[in-house]
Amino acid sequence: MTSQMTQEKTMSIKEAIETRHSIRQYSQDPIPKEHIEEILELVRLSPSAWNLQPWRIHVITDYSLKEKLQDAAYGQKQVTSAPVVFVVTSDMEDVISNLADTVHPGLPDEKKEQEVANLAQFFNGLSIEERGQWGLTQTNIALGIMLVSIQGLGYSSVPMLGFDQKKVKELLNLPDHVHFAAMVPVGKPESEGYPHHRHPLEKIVKYH
Numbered sequence: 001m002t003s004q005m006t007q008e009k010t011m012s013i014k015e016a017i018e019t020r021h022s023i024r025q026y027s028q029d030p031i032p033k034e035h036i037e038e039i040l041e042l043v044r045l046s047p048s049a050w051n052l053q054p055w056r057i058h059v060i061t062d063y064s065l066k067e068k069l070q071d072a073a074y075g076q077k078q079v080t081s082a083p084v085v086f087v088v089t090s091d092m093e094d095v096i097s098n099l100a101d102t103v104h105p106g107l108p109d110e111k112k113e114q115e116v117a118n119l120a121q122f123f124n125g126l127s128i129e130e131r132g133q134w135g136l137t138q139t140n141i142a143l144g145i146m147l148v149s150i151q152g153l154g155y156s157s158v159p160m161l162g163f164d165q166k167k168v169k170e171l172l173n174l175p176d177h178v179h180f181a182a183m184v185p186v187g188k189p190e191s192e193g194y195p196h197h198r199h200p201l202e203k204i205v206k207y208h
């Protein structure tokens, strides 16, 4: 599916990054499905090692489910305040069960088989938890792209990991091996975020 510019105005990448703040109060107006899909289409393009794309995203609009997620998130009110909540998960066991799906379709058949065999050998050498953590490092890239995409397309968000993961797995019927990158309430902002407070470049960068 090609992305369509459903939003009236999109921001430059610089503007989206500079203006993004975590927002914890939203207008309850529903987000049109095309806008949700436009965000997800951008997230879908995220890069990952070996192109394995382990992210699996749950889109929650049902109010009673949001109430239950909010309880699991220790009552953090942004969950029900937002019209849409994305729960960004990583499922490496699903990836490993369907390795042929991830191999580039342009490869000749014997190369495809070889690549699937190489990947299977690598991941079979890791425990379920180790490969789950490996997948999560990839899924966090998609989370970052999601936060910038949401902002760039005219909405706000807040990434959250302050929730009881076991409870959220029960609510969304997720198997034990699944990892969470974040729960992400999304909507039009009804409050301002905090000003950016970030380390200077000298602290985080070394030139060699």
Ligand SMILES: Cc1cc2nc3c(=O)[nH]c(=O)nc-3n(C[C@H](O)[C@H](O)[C@H](O)COP(=O)(O)O)c2cc1C
Binding pocket: 020, 021, 022, 023, 024, 076, 158, 159, 160, 161, 162, 163, 181, 182, 193, 194, 196
């Ligand atoms: C992985 C992750 C988990 C977070 N969990 C929560 C959370 O549970 N609740 C919350 O209010 N904010 C949460 N935050 C938001 C951070 O507090 C916020 O991003 C940080 O203070 C920087 O502020 P800014 O996003 O407005 O730039 C989380 C952020 C990240 C990246």
